């Protein structure tokens with residue numbers, strides 16, 4: 231982040247965390263993007279990737295004020311504000327003397343991805359890793375026995391939107407009409423976490439989801455259809471839920487869109503996050519496992535070798551729980567900055583919920 235664009239102000243930290251600095255327009259999709267989603271089902275896969283590569287070139291210029299893959303803005307600001315106390319304060323973030331956390335999440339976009347779940351689990355089990363699988367509830371056929379098996383094996387299930395058609399956040403009407411069905415699934419599957427398809431997001435609308443945590447924001451990701459970044463490499467409170475930002479670039483972005491041929495970016499970012507008490511959260515799609523398996527395998531083995539005893543490797547729901555149930559153990563400064571619902575947040579949410587009630591429930 232180039233410092234002439236925004237100046238840091240701790241009193242108004244939501245300005246960064248909730249991506250307010252990008253303006254309200256950022257939370258809606260442009261007409262061109264809407265047209266893209268309308269015709270996407272009939273665009274051949276190869277052409278889709280080609281278009282995404284053109285788009286990637288465009289955002290590299292348009293969003294050059296956001297650094298990628300490592301955006302140090304908020305880390306730098308906290309370091310200069312807390313000065314010598316930075317380490318003392320952030321050391322308390324994680325439980326049991328852990329210094330950073332490593333979480334694996336998967337978005338299962340298609341039935342092909344669903345089919346690949348056991349192969350990925352096999353690799354993860356071999357290395358002693360656990361992860362969360364975000365399933366699309368209303369698109370492909372969801373094999374309940376596989377879900378139950380994942381849960382029995384100690385994995386987590388999350389909900390990945392509604393039907394992954396790219397239209398969930400088109401307008402409030404669409405979102406509201408789908409949210410009840412999403413909440414039904416959340417209850418039925420006993421799910422705590424949400425990730426939005428294509429990371430389309432509106433933090434305020436998302437207050438209608440019955441979730442404990444969300445992971446649709448990134449510290450920096452300029453390559454998504456809603457480019458941006460919350461700059462936080464730590465979990466934080468976003469109204470009624472905890473936000474667990476994904477902090478490593480997505481597999482699809484690196485290997486399909488940017489055509490990277492190695493995992494260097496993942497390694498560099500991992501080190502940066504580890505050095506700053508960060509949340510290392512990766513999103514890997516089983517859907518591209520036929521193409522990306524060797525990268526994922528290499529990365530997992532590298533992590534296994536490089537994570538030390540100060541790494542908290544767990545399920546996302548456990549991290550979210552920590553910041554709800556054991557907040558008093560966290561340094562009070564961090565509590566105030568990252569985990570408290572501020573009066574401003576509270577006011578905005580209250581107003582929104584009462585508007586929703588008026589518009590939709592009393593009809």
Ligand SMILES: [Zn+2]
Pocket residue numbers: 337338339390394426427428
């Ligand atoms: Zn997805």
